[in-house]
Amino acid sequence: MLVAAFYYPVGTVLIEAVVVDGAVTLSVFAELLRDPFYFGEFARLFAGESPLAVARDFLSPERRLGIVGFTAYQAALSTVASVALGLPAAYLLARFEFPGRRTLRSLTIVPFVLPSIMVAVGFVATFGDNGTLNAVLRALGLPPVDLLFTLEAIVIAHAFYNAPLVARVTTAAWESVDASAVETARSLGAGPVRAFYDVVAPQVYPAVLTGAALTFVFTFGTFPIVLALGGFQLATVEVFVYRLVRDLSYAEAAALAIVELVISLGVLLAYLRYEARNTVSSRGVRPLPRKSPFPDSPSISEVLSRLGLAAYVVVAGLVFVAPIASMVLASVTGGDGALTLDHYRFLVDRQQTGAAFQVRPWPAIRNSLTFASAATLLALPMGVVVAVLTTRRYRGRKLVDAAAMAPLAVSGIVVGLGLLRGLVFGVEVAGWRFAATGAVAIVVAHAVAGYPFVVRTVAPGLEGLDRSLIESARALGASRARVIRDVELPLVWPGVVAGAAFAFAISIGEFTATVVLATGADAYTMPVAIERFIGRRLGPATAMGVVLLVVTGLSFVVIERLGGETRGL
Amino acid sequence: MGSEPGAEEVDDTATRPAVELDGVTKRYGEATAVDDVSLRVREGEFFTLVGPSGCGKTTTLRLIAGFEEPSSGTVRFAGESVAGVPPEDRDVGVVFQNYALFPHMTVGENVGYGLNFADPPEGVTRDERVDELLELVDLPGAADRDPESLSGGQQQRVAMARALAPGPDLLLLDEPMSALDAQLRERLRVQVRQIQSELGITTVYVTHDQEEALAISDRVAVMRDGRPEQVAPPRTVYREPSSRFVAEFVGDNNVFAGRVTDLAPAERDDAPRVAGVDVGGETLRVAVGGEGGDGIAPGDRLTFSVRPEYLRIDEGESRVRAAVASAEFLGETTRVTLGWGGRDLLVRTRDPLSGEVVVGFDPEDAHVIGVDRS
Numbered sequence: 024m025l026v027a028a029f030y031y032p033v034g035t036v037l038i039e040a041v042v043v044d045g046a047v048t049l050s051v052f053a054e055l056l057r058d059p060f061y062f063g064e065f066a067r068l069f070a071g072e073s074p075l076a077v078a079r080d081f082l083s084p085e086r087r088l089g090i091v092g093f094t095a096y097q098a099a100l101s102t103v104a105s106v107a108l109g110l111p112a113a114y115l116l117a118r119f120e121f122p123g124r125r126t127l128r129s130l131t132i133v134p135f136v137l138p139s140i141m142v143a144v145g146f147v148a149t150f151g152d153n154g155t156l157n158a159v160l161r162a163l164g165l166p167p168v169d170l171l172f173t174l175e176a177i178v179i180a181h182a183f184y185n186a187p188l189v190a191r192v193t194t195a196a197w198e199s200v201d202a203s204a205v206e207t208a209r210s211l212g213a214g215p216v217r218a219f220y221d222v223v224a225p226q227v228y229p230a231v232l233t234g235a236a237l238t239f240v241f242t243f244g245t246f247p248i249v250l251a252l253g254g255f256q257l258a259t260v261e262v263f264v265y266r267l268v269r270d271l272s273y274a275e276a277a278a279l280a281i282v283e284l285v286i287s288l289g290v291l292l293a294y295l296r297y298e299a300r301n302t303v304s305s306r307g308v309r310p311l312p313r314k315s316p317f318p319d320s321p322s323i324s325e326v327l328s329r330l331g332l333a334a335y336v337v338v339a340g341l342v343f344v345a346p347i348a349s350m351v352l353a354s355v356t357g358g359d360g361a362l363t364l365d366h367y368r369f370l371v372d373r374q375q376t377g378a379a380f381q382v383r384p385w386p387a388i389r390n391s392l393t394f395a396s397a398a399t400l401l402a403l404p405m406g407v408v409v410a411v412l413t414t415r416r417y418r419g420r421k422l423v424d425a426a427a428m429a430p431l432a433v434s435g436i437v438v439g440l441g442l443l444r445g446l447v448f449g450v451e452v453a454g455w456r457f458a459a460t461g462a463v464a465i466v467v468a469h470a471v472a473g474y475p476f477v478v479r480t481v482a483p484g485l486e487g488l489d490r491s492l493i494e495s496a497r498a499l500g501a502s503r504a505r506v507i508r509d510v511e512l513p514l515v516w517p518g519v520v521a522g523a524a525f526a527f528a529i530s531i532g533e534f535t536a537t538v539v540l541a542t543g544a545d546a547y548t549m550p551v552a553i554e555r556f557i558g559r560r561l562g563p564a565t566a567m568g569v570v571l572l573v574v575t576g577l578s579f580v581v582i583e584r585l586g587g588e589t590r591g592l
Numbered sequence: 593m594g595s596e597p598g599a600e601e602v603d604d605t606a607t608r609p610a611v612e613l614d615g616v617t618k619r620y621g622e623a624t625a626v627d628d629v630s631l632r633v634r635e636g637e638f639f640t641l642v643g644p645s646g647c648g649k650t651t652t653l654r655l656i657a658g659f660e661e662p663s664s665g666t667v668r669f670a671g672e673s674v675a676g677v678p679p680e681d682r683d684v685g686v687v688f689q690n691y692a693l694f695p696h697m698t699v700g701e702n703v704g705y706g707l708n709f710a711d712p713p714e715g716v717t718r719d720e721r722v723d724e725l726l727e728l729v730d731l732p733g734a735a736d737r738d739p740e741s742l743s744g745g746q747q748q749r750v751a752m753a754r755a756l757a758p759g760p761d762l763l764l765l766d767e768p769m770s771a772l773d774a775q776l777r778e779r780l781r782v783q784v785r786q787i788q789s790e791l792g793i794t795t796v797y798v799t800h801d802q803e804e805a806l807a808i809s810d811r812v813a814v815m816r817d818g819r820p821e822q823v824a825p826p827r828t829v830y831r832e833p834s835s836r837f838v839a840e841f842v843g844d845n846n847v848f849a850g851r852v853t854d855l856a857p858a859e860r861d862d863a864p865r866v867a868g869v870d871v872g873g874e875t876l877r878v879a880v881g882g883e884g885g886d887g888i889a890p891g892d893r894l895t896f897s898v899r900p901e902y903l904r905i906d907e908g909e910s911r912v913r914a915a916v917a918s919a920e921f922l923g924e925t926t927r928v929t930l931g932w933g934g935r936d937l938l939v940r941t942r943d944p945l946s947g948e949v950v951v952g953f954d955p956e957d958a959h960v961i962g963v964d965r966s
Contacts, residue, residue: 491692494659495751497679498686500709500758509705513696 091282094243094259097174101181101242102235108182108342109189109234111335113227116190117197120313128194131187138532138575139184140550143251144557144568145346146180148353151561155349172252180248183342185241189234196230197223202311223311240287246436247534247550251557261535264436268539273440280437288429347572354565366566373563384567387552391574394462394537394548395530398469402526405470406477407519411507413478414485430471435535438468443540461546468536473526480522484515528578531571549574608671610635610794611656611762616665618651625651627818628665633796634810638788640797642805643815644841649798650766652815656796657764658682669761680709682762685755689767691747693739699726699750700735706758713759725753728787745776752784756791763788763795770800781808802842806830814838836961839897844927844938846903847961848876849895852888855880866955869894872933876910879955893964898953900927900938905945908952912937916945 116128149155150168157167200223208218246261258266260283267276316332318325354366370384412423430438442464488511496506512519534550541547547555549571556564609632618626626648633639641649654660655667658679666673674682685706693702704722712721726734729749739747748768755763765784769777785808788795799805805812806826813820814829814837822834833839839847850871858865864881867888878896880888888894914930914937928945930937939951 489690489692491688491690492694494657494679495686495688495692495754496694496705497659498657498682498684498764499706499754500680501705502678502680509708510694510696514694 090258090260090263091286094261094283095286097177097181097249097259098239098243098245100174100178101185101245102238104178104182105185105189105238105242106231106235108186108339110193110231111332112186112190112339113193113197115332115335116194118311118314119316121316128191131191131194134184134187137184138534138550138571139245139247140251140534140553140557141350141532141568141571141575142180142183142346143248144553144561144564145350146176146183146248146252147557147561148349148565149346150176150179153561155345155352176252177245177249179342180252180346181238181242181245183346184248185234185238186342188237188241189231192230192234192237193227196227198310200226200311205311236290236293240291243287243290244283244433244436247554251554261436264440265535265539268436268440268443276440280440284433284437287433350565350568350572353561354569356562366562369563370566370570384552384570387547387549387567388570388574390462390546391531391548391550391571394466394469395527397466398473398530399523399526401466401470402474402477402530403519403523406474406522406526407481407512409474410478410481410485411511414482430475435468435472435533435537436539438471439464439536439539442468442536461540465537465540465546465548468540469530469533470526472533472536473529476525476529477519477522480518480525481515484518485511488514524578528575531575531578608635609633609668610637610670611796612666612668612671613652613655614666614668616652616655616662616667618648618655618660619663624818626655626662629819631813631820631823633794636792636794638785638795638797638808638810640799640805640809640812641815641820642799642802642812642842645800647815648818649800649815651818653764653766653796653798656762657684657686683758683760684762684764685758685760686764687748687751687755687766687768689770691744691751691768693747693750693754695740697739698735699731699737699739699742702739702750703735703754703757705754710758712757721757725757726750728756728790729753730783744772745780748772748780749783752787756787756793761794763793765795765797767798767800769804777804784808806842814841816841832959833897833961836895836897839959839961844900844940845897846900846937847895847897849893850876852890852892852894854890855888864956867894869896872935874910874912874933876912876953876958877955878958878960880960887965888963889965895961895963896958897961898958900940902953902957903937903939903951904953905939905941905943906950906952908957909954911950911952913948913950915948919945 112131116124116131147154151157152167152169160167204222205218208222209215213221243259244261245259246265249259249262250265260279264276264280264283267273267279316329355362355364374383374385409423492510492514493506496510497503501509531548532550533548534554537546537548538551538554541551549567553564553567553571556567611631611633613629613631616626616629617624629648629652631652641652643649651660655662658674658677661675666675668674669682679686693699694705697705700719700722703725704718707718707721712718716724722735723732726732729752731746731749731753734742734746734750739750742750751768768784769780772780781804797805797808802814806829809826811823811825812829813823815821816837822829822838824832824834829838829842833842833845836847839845848869848871850869852867853870853875854868856866856868856877864879865888867878867880868875869878878894880894912932914932917929917931917936919926919928925940925942926944928939928941930939930949930951937951939945
């Protein structure tokens with residue numbers, strides 16, 4: 024299943040990249056690596072120039088990064104920004120008690136279910152020429168800023184997306200620091216700062232690294248945000264692969280996609296190796312006591328640290344709340360600034376009167392819901408099976424683990440491209456020709472994108488199950504399969520449902536693979552519709568975004584109700 | 593029914609063993625958890641594996657249950673090899689230390705779970721069988737309760753009822769009481785033994801608590817480093833430990849070692865000879881009867897033990913002068929540690945002791961553990 028849905032398409036892409044006119048060749052790669060357009064100054068390294076000369080040019084201010092270099096550069100910047108924005112949040116969430124803390128903590132899961140294209144719309148609504156930010160600046164008599172289509176906009180959008188991830192994993196690690204470890208350090212003579220440095224920090228920083236590594240991988244493969252906020256002039260690898268696909272240069276697209284794949288898999292693998300060596304299991308710890316944000320008789324340092332946090336809260340509020348709020352606001356604001364429902368009316372009108380080639384809202388919503396339901400049904404058994412496989416102990420489990428989680432690091436473009444070339448254009452097996460429709464391919468791509476989240480929500484529960492429960496059932500006469508049905512699944516059921524909600528939400532918001540596969544006229548989904556609207560009119564795009572927000576919000580409620588908070592992600 | 597506690601070893605081949613381990617070894621990579629173990633558990637017997645943690649007792653139980661397969665050797669049930677038979681087809685009931693009750697099922701559903709795969713006895717419905725077992729473990733009417741609402745002892749009994757409901761041939765208990773407090777443990781072990789006797793079910797019990805092992809078992813296997821050091825009824829293990837390890841692991845003991853200096857001939861034909869053994873400059877007199885005692889000659893190195901209750905104040909043939917080092921008041925008796933020439937001697941007394949005392953023992957109260965021929 025996984026092989027057919029993921030490894031076969033990705034393999035197709037790989038073959039595509041090395042087979043030209045029926046002959047195996049690495050020439051496509053060689054050309055790619057030597058092309059300064061992609062690799063900047065590094066291309067000259069691959070072309071055989073002296074490393075010293077390259078290094079000298081690289082350090083000069085006029086260095087060229089190339090597409091790949093720029094992609095890595097923006098990913099690194101985004102990672103730094105995400106960590107910078109995420110860490111104070113983790114500190115706040117892990118160490119303070121205040122009303123709404125639990126809600127806020129659960130809200131950090133939102134990015135996983137927020138469609139990236141919607142975030143992009145939100146950012147356009149906030150930072151665009153007529154966006155909220157400039158409206159505020161104008162009202163204050165300040166000159167407007169043009170953030171759209173700049174690196175800054177992309178980095179801020181990425182931080183919006185990934186800082187909560189950093190905050191989430193860090194908070195979890197911080198909360199599992201045993202208070203008695205800190206108290207022991209204090210009793211042995213360490214001051215509070217020293218105790219933090221010696222006891223808390225070593226337990227927290229692997230989590231920060233986790234967040235950073237994932238952020239880098241996600242932002243390296245970023246697509247919708249860059250497409251919407253950067254355009255082609257600030258293209259990342261992913262965007263360029265998409266453009267090459269649109270231009271039908273599949274071999275070059277495939278080769279470029281493979282380069283991207285190697286880099287992000289490399290980072291993920293390096294991280295996984297690191298994590299394997301540094302896993303500390305801490306169970307039954309007594310967490311550190313939480314502080315009040317408003318102490319009764321504050322000391323100077325307490326006041327200062329709280330002022331710092333207050334400033335952070337303002338910035339965070341701006342970054343996280345403004346885009347969503349602006350999007351909702353923009354969807355009900357007319358060109359003249361008055362409140363209006365015109366944009367929604369436009370959607371309804373378009374539905375009734377739109378021509379066949381135009382993007383209509385209802386098919387988009389219908390497709391999104393249909394694809395999401397189908398993808399969830401597909402992702403669920405895949406995820407559960409993989410979760411069961413990865414929680415067993417046997418030789419080569421690590422390999423299965425890595426192979427099963429690889430889709431997290433592989434961008435939708437690659438999967439989409441593989442499915443397009445492999446399934447949609449047809450494949451011959453034993454004389455039969457199989458060709459899937461775009462819709463089927465989209466469902467498969469979404470299932471592939473979603474099932475790692477099912478694994479992530481189900482596996483910890485399975486892992487945590489007491490082995491003697493399973494053995495008791497076995498001794499009582501139940502077969503292995505029967506034990507899964509009678510004992511394991513019922514006990515991890517909340518995780519299964521949360522995983523389903525994840526898969527559903529991921530599918531609803533998935534844009535990258537869909538836009539590759541939905542080149543046909545009628546298989547577009549809400550995110551694709553938004554992207555098609557966004558180029559022409561912002562209003563309907565924001566209205567569509569609000570519809571999408573409502574649908575994903577419902578999925579979020581389901582996840583939250585079923586204890587997604589306590590799960591791995 | 594199990595043999596009378598204290599009965600002498602009978603020939604194992606007289607009855608076909610319910611469970612037999614034949615040269616069973618279990619390795620995990622480099623480590624050997626169970627090392628070439630051969631054991632026979634008789635039909636209806638209450639057989640206990642006891643030993644310190646890491647001695648391989650739980651692994652042995654898991655090999656019998658089928659949760660692990662031996663690296664080499666054979667496990668047989670009633671003479672038939674069970675190699676490759678999965679746990680669900682072995683007709684065993686297992687109770688774990690943490691009870692492992694299914695938290696998503698009621699007590700009744702837990703007890704009845706095994707009846708999904710095995711029919712209740714003729715003429716009894718499933719519900720009746722569940723009630724019957726809950727009554728057996730003294731928890732009538734608990735069927736609709738939630739396992740988590742029960743106390744530890746009650747959960748343990750539910751686990752017992754669940755294991756017994758399908759009518760297994762063999763009951764396997766893996767430290768079922770070690771999570772309970774001492775008093776409850778003592779009450780429950782009486783109950784477990786009663787239920788076992790009532791049903792006559794062959795039982796293998798694993799514990800690290802030697803006192804529990806002595807109290808509950810027909811026979812005990814004292815295990816160390818993956819092997820049984822001694823397999824015998826509790827009284828035999830207590831009175832005639834076969835090794836220094838067993839002597840010191842089971843109950844309090846004083847173990848001595850020294851050279852034989854002289855041998856007095858037996859006073860009567862049926863009485864043992866008495867050896868004089870040089871321990872730390874004192875000559876202690878030890879009866880060396882029975883097997884192995886015949887060949888002992890002066891110059892041999894003898895290891896022997898004397899239980900604290902046989903060391904008496906100002907009495908006994910061999911006496912030494914020792915100083916009181918510490919005393920623990922246990923209620924009925926006081927356990928006193930004496931220092932004698934750099935050794936610790938354990939004594940049990942009713943009267944408080946202090947300062948210097950003279951303790952002694954008679955030759956026949958000493959038990960010879962081993963002889964190193966010179």
